[in-house]
Amino acid sequence: MAFLEDVKVVVATSGHGNLVFGDSEGSIRSFQVTTFRAYELNIILIEQLRHTALIVTIGEDEPGVNPLIKVWNLEKQDKHGNPTCVRISRAIPNNKPTPATALCVHENLNLMAVGFHDGSIVLLRGDVCRERTNKQKVLKDGSVPVTGLAFRTTAKFLYLYVSTTSSVVLFNITVKDKEIKVHLDGLGCTKRCSVLAETVQDANFMIGCDDAVYCYTPDGRGPCYAVEGQKVLLQWFRSYLVIVAKEDKNMSRSSSTITTSTTSEPAERDKHMVTVLDIQNKFLVFSAPIKEVKAVLVEWGTLYILGGDHRVFQLSEKDLQSKLTLLFKKNLYDVSIRIAKSQQYDAEGLVDMFRQYGDHLYTKGDHTAAVDQYIKTIGKLEPSYVIRKYLDSQHIDQLTTYLQALHKQGLATEDHTTLLLNCYTKQGKPEKLKEFIMTRDREVDFDVEIAIKVCRQASSEDALMLAKKHGLHDWYLKIQIEDKENYKEALDYISCLEFEEAEANMKRYGNVLIQNAPEESTEFLKKLCTEYRPSNKPLVDVGMLDGSTAPSVDRASPEDFIHLFLNNSERLVEFLEHLVKVQPRWSALVYNTLIEHYLHVWSSLEDVVSRAQCEQKIVRLLQNSEANYDKDQTLILCQIHNFRSGILYLYEESKLYQHIVQYHIRQRDYKAVVASCRRFGHQDPNLWVQALWSCAKNSDMPSDLLAEILSVIGDTQHTCAADFSRSSTPYVLSMILL
Helix, strand or coil: CCHCCCCCEEEEEEECCEEEEEEEECCCEECCCEEECCCCEEEEEEEEEECEEEEEEEECCCCCCCEEEEEEEEEEEECCCCCEEEEEECHHHCCCCEEEEEEEEEECCCEEEEEEEECEEEEECCCCCCHHHEEEEEEEEECCCEEEEEEEECCCCCEEEEEECEEEEEECCCCCCCCCEEECCCCCCCCCCCCEECCCCCEEEEECCCCCEEEECCCEEEEEECCCCCCCEEEEECCCCEEECCCCCCCCCCCCCCCCCCCCCCCHEEEEEEEEEEECCCCCEEEEEECCCCCEEEEEEEEEECCCCCCEEECCCCCCHHHHHHHHHHHHHHHHHHHHHHHCHHHHHHHHHHHHHHHHHHHHHHHHHHHHHHHCCCCCCCCCHHHHCCCHHHHHHHHHHHHHHHHHHHCCCCHHHHHHHHHHHHHHHHHHHHHCCCCCCHHCCCCCHHHHHHHHHHCCHHHHHHHHHCCCCHHHHHHHHCCCCHHHHHHHHHHCCCCCHHHHHHHHHHHHHHCHHHHHHHHHHHHHHCCCCCCCCCCCCCCHHCCCCCCCCCCCCCHHHHHHHHHHHHHHHHHHHHHHHHHHCHHHHHHHHHHHHHHHHHHCCCCCCHHHHHHHHHHHHHHCCCCCCHHHHHHHHHHHHHHHCHHHHHHHHCHHHHHHHHHHHHCCCHHHHHEEEHHCCCCCCCCCCCHHHHHHCCCCCCHHHHHHHHHHHHHHHHCCCCHHCCHHHHHHHHHHHC
């Protein structure tokens, strides 16, 4: 800059649209070529406020240690056309003259701090433009020079960071006259090597040491950045930390006052290395040597570096797309992604970056890292793009990782589930398979039925657990019965289901269960058809006890299950006997079936006693007034099995007395014929005639019985002559006698 030629710049600042420089003769020069004399001797410190047209300076107007604080309003001019000095005050702590070494002014214009060579810190509260409103307090931190100051305001507290040549301390100055001191670290820094780095998320006070840059918060030391070299200056710009260090780190520290190097000094001593770090993205974005850096200023959205040859270098930040393009060319995909995220890059653009990064890593052979990038594309990039790359068996681990992520985001199809489970099987990791299918609360979304199908082929136990967990009763029973042939376990499972499900599954699997677990199946059907309640539920619940819930009885229709006992008559009889014992009101089919099977059993018995007992059981059932059997069908059954007691009982119940006589005649049981006539003759007098007609034809008819029949008919004729004469009896008798 032309206006800085032949000028020895000792201090510099920027803000409010100004670049301001202070020279060794006490003058202040701004970028707009505004120059005015601020001090008679020199300027020691200067600060331009960012949001107001005020410059605060500390310098000397007379020899000796007598620093003065002056506040300049650049928007007001005096009669000479220079900025107006609105305040002049002495900067002397406890009336002990000592050189000022650090200055900081709060943007609210009500706080100002000045650090001194003896370790004193003067805190001034009140309007910085008016000395009379200020209240001054001296804060002491040892006896070493103060090298940096910074105010930090949070939602609840107000802090003052202080760096010295041997320490970093923090003062909580929220409450007036109750400042609290906190020692943060035993490291220190030189003048201009501290800065407050403010980001959207947080703020850190940074100091530059020879081995690294250290960060501090009110809680203590934070992260550090290993940038070696003897630090000369630190500056903060957006999310970038600007570090100026001597190129040769073994050189001694420069003095706190910037001096112009002489031509007799080695060329290396003039060189400073300027390094710009992207703190948020942890990336070195710029590094270059510049001859003896005097100042680094931030204004108008860019960086300005003043070199020892009075040249000003402007460092402009590239636009986002240019940054990304440059980083892509250098294959720095990880850095480009971090930068894009910090700049709220659009989602589709980020997905494409993840894909490119994944492709780059895959090409390099880093398949595991590549799949981590591909996972970030889920939901935007077609999964088949990634899956095709990893179908080779040597990449099965990476394929498994990708498929797991696909399921976790709920974007997997049936084919993806099948493929993932097959991967687990091929890996020989049953624990992984079990972990996947038994994920709690469906953290990983997948098609359960597909998973069961695949697990069924590999491990029926896992398939069972999965079906049971998700309440897929049909699958559970199918595996237990068809694959494992655990019929009793299947019945136990059915007994725990609600009534509708238990009934449906018993209809579906009852036949095979009766065949393979007849006793247990019969017992279960007894409960299902009388008074069913899931076995895992209490007999009486709380609602029944307090009366809020009325007891309900669920029972299935036994007619739906009778056919299951086609090949097991014994169990069928047991089942039906239980039904009629519990409650008699059943359909005719139940009783007909029970009687039919009773007759089958009776017919097969050879032991006389057992046969008699069975006969009594059948007769009792037939005589039971509540037994709802079909008499016609039962009669046919009795006739088929020649069950005499049943036939006779049913004839009698139907008042078919002539059929009774005919039955006895066919059986040639003539005594029974006469006995039947005696028993039922008064209800049907023609029984005697029928008996005479039938018995007269049989030569083996006992004569005494025939005589009795004739006697009865004769007696009846005399007593009922009139009626008898009109009947056909005389004719019948004459025919018989002939």
